[in-house]
Amino acid sequence: MATRVIPPRILKNLRYNTATKPLLSSAAHPPLSPALSPPCVPPPSSAVLRPAAAADLNFNDVAKLFSFVPTSKLLRSTAVLHATALEPMVDFGTWLMRSNLMHVDGLRHLILAAIRHSFYDTFCAGEDASTAGKSIRSLNEAGLRGMLVYGVEDALDNDACDRNLRGFLHTVDVCRSLPPSSVSFVIVKITAICPMSLLERISDLLRWQHKDPSFTLSWKQDSLPIFSESSPLYHTLKRPEPLTPQEESDLQLANQRFLELCQKCVQNNIPLLVDAEHTYVQPAIDYFTYSSAILHNKDDNPIVFGTIQTYLKDAKERLLLTTEAAEKMGIPMGFKLVRGAYMSSETKLAQSLGYDSPIHNTIQDTHKCFNDCSSFMLEKIANGPGGVVLATHNVESGKLAAAKAHELGIGKVNHKLEFAQLHGMSEALSFGLSNAGFQVSKYMPFGPVETVMPYLLRRAEENRGMLAASGFDRQLMRKELGRRLKAAVF
Numbered sequence: 001m002a003t004r005v006i007p008p009r010i011l012k013n014l015r016y017n018t019a020t021k022p023l024l025s026s027a028a029h030p031p032l033s034p035a036l037s038p039p040c041v042p043p044p045s046s047a048v049l050r051p052a053a054a055a056d057l058n059f060n061d062v063a064k065l066f067s068f069v070p071t072s073k074l075l076r077s078t079a080v081l082h083a084t085a086l087e088p089m090v091d092f093g094t095w096l097m098r099s100n101l102m103h104v105d106g107l108r109h110l111i112l113a114a115i116r117h118s119f120y121d122t123f124c125a126g127e128d129a130s131t132a133g134k135s136i137r138s139l140n141e142a143g144l145r146g147m148l149v150y151g152v153e154d155a156l157d158n159d160a161c162d163r164n165l166r167g168f169l170h171t172v173d174v175c176r177s178l179p180p181s182s183v184s185f186v187i188v189k190i191t192a193i194c195p196m197s198l199l200e201r202i203s204d205l206l207r208w209q210h211k212d213p214s215f216t217l218s219w220k221q222d223s224l225p226i227f228s229e230s231s232p233l234y235h236t237l238k239r240p241e242p243l244t245p246q247e248e249s250d251l252q253l254a255n256q257r258f259l260e261l262c263q264k265c266v267q268n269n270i271p272l273l274v275d276a277e278h279t280y281v282q283p284a285i286d287y288f289t290y291s292s293a294i295l296h297n298k299d300d301n302p303i304v305f306g307t308i309q310t311y312l313k314d315a316k317e318r319l320l321l322t323t324e325a326a327e328k329m330g331i332p333m334g335f336k337l338v339r340g341a342y343m344s345s346e347t348k349l350a351q352s353l354g355y356d357s358p359i360h361n362t363i364q365d366t367h368k369c370f371n372d373c374s375s376f377m378l379e380k381i382a383n384g385p386g387g388v389v390l391a392t393h394n395v396e397s398g399k400l401a402a403a404k405a406h407e408l409g410i411g412k413v414n415h416k417l418e419f420a421q422l423h424g425m426s427e428a429l430s431f432g433l434s435n436a437g438f439q440v441s442k443y444m445p446f447g448p449v450e451t452v453m454p455y456l457l458r459r460a461e462e463n464r465g466m467l468a469a470s471g472f473d474r475q476l477m478r479k480e481l482g483r484r485l486k487a488a489v490f
Contacts, residue, residue: 064435066477077427079118083118084119097115124446128447129150132148143440144430144442145440146182148183149444150445151446152451154191164193165257165260172265185305186272188272188275189274190275194257194284199284207233207236207283219251223286226286226287234350266303279312279346293326297331302333302334302386308337310370323386335377339370371397378404378405387415395472419433420441423445428472
């Protein structure tokens with residue numbers, strides 16, 4: 001069996017304590033999380049905004065920006081964003097959800113009620129797919145679309161995987177019942193439909209095969225490149241044992257689950273976007289994604305999209321290799337580009353093994369990587385098949401991408417290009433891009449509070465810098481609240 005570098009129980013207990021102070025100089029301060037860049041600070045880039053495109057993204061008219069947002073929601077969002085920007089609040093919320101108080105019936109009810117009416121209502125779409133569908137209808141009336149996310153992950157056995165699959169399939173049914181084009185993607189986490197231990201084993205084997213091409217994997221299907229020469233391989237320090245008969249049987253079941261979900265999305269013409277995870281299981285996730293893309297992505301219509309986390313040093317190289325291989329095979333590929341959400345745990349894992357972090361050394365390097373990858377993908381879709389989702393909360397990255405799309409002549413309302421932000425985050429950027437004519441989606445997790453909150457709390461921990469950097473949004477929200485108050489009084 002492959003040597004497990006860090007057991008899951010240790011990984012799950014890692015504390016993500018990322019500083020939230022602004023970057024002053026790379027010499028005097030340690031590198032910051034990619035999420036920590038204030039949205040109004042321009043990332044370095046060789047691209048130049050064209051005046052016409054810059055004028056399209058108007059953040060000055062707050063009345064127009066927030067015209068579809070009720071005052072009650074503005075008040076709640078402003079309060080929650082302020083609270084989650086405070087590191088002690090995130091620490092307290094995380095401690096509370098993990099404490100023994102959650103096992104005391106009366107207190108549990110009060111705690112969950114408080115969370116439901118604040119943090120949960122701000123960042124989640126509802127407790128079930130039908131409620132989430134109503135949230136998407138409301139969002140669609142405001143000119144935005146939804147990326148529907150059944151908020152489960154980290155399945156430990158086949159029974160859990162089967163339950164989760166039923167949830168994902170039901171999500172597709174709900175999307176089919178909604179107004180056409182109101183849902184841009186159904187999101188799936190491979191960690192929810194394949195046991196985590198098996199994903200680790202597959203990743204070990206794929207990494208070793210990259211080290212030693214003579215190492216054969218009888219179960220491996222056709223895929224696109226998963227690694228580049230700079231990809232981290234330190235997770236697998238010993239030659240792993242082949243999959244056992246039971247593991248091969250479990251892999252076949254996981255393949256069948258993903259195939260069923262992909263086929264349902266193909267039948268309903270709803271793109272399926274595979275989320276990225278920790279690097280210790282990402283090779284297996286990419287393997288599932290790319291082998292399925294080869295089967296289901298046809299002509300100019302990618303159904304299965306992958307995710308590239310651009311805070312990783314090998315992100316651009318892997319993107320180039322994968323798209324080049326897909327072109328040679330005639331496979332249209334779609335990618336979501338994100339900065340990334342696991343900085344602290346990735347860095348701690350690498351350091352514990354005596355290796356450099358796989359994350360870019362500075363926030364500027366991450367910004368440059370995201371912007372370079374965005375520019376590359378925009379050029380690809382302007383001249384050929386494929387699609388790209390630019391998932392960013394950084395206003396300058398949004399401006400640069402909008403300007404690049406304008407420069408390339410990519411139509412604004414274009415099925416090949418989608419901008420995206422988390423539900424409840426970066427409302428100004430979402431509505432600004434939408435008002436400029438671009439397609440914009442909100443990433444909308446749904447599920448019972450008890451199911452979704454651990455996921456959201458991890459996101460809060462891992463992205464606490466992003467929440468702290470939401471000052472641009474909060475400033476505009478306060479300005480609009482002040483305008484509405486003044487209008488009501490006078």
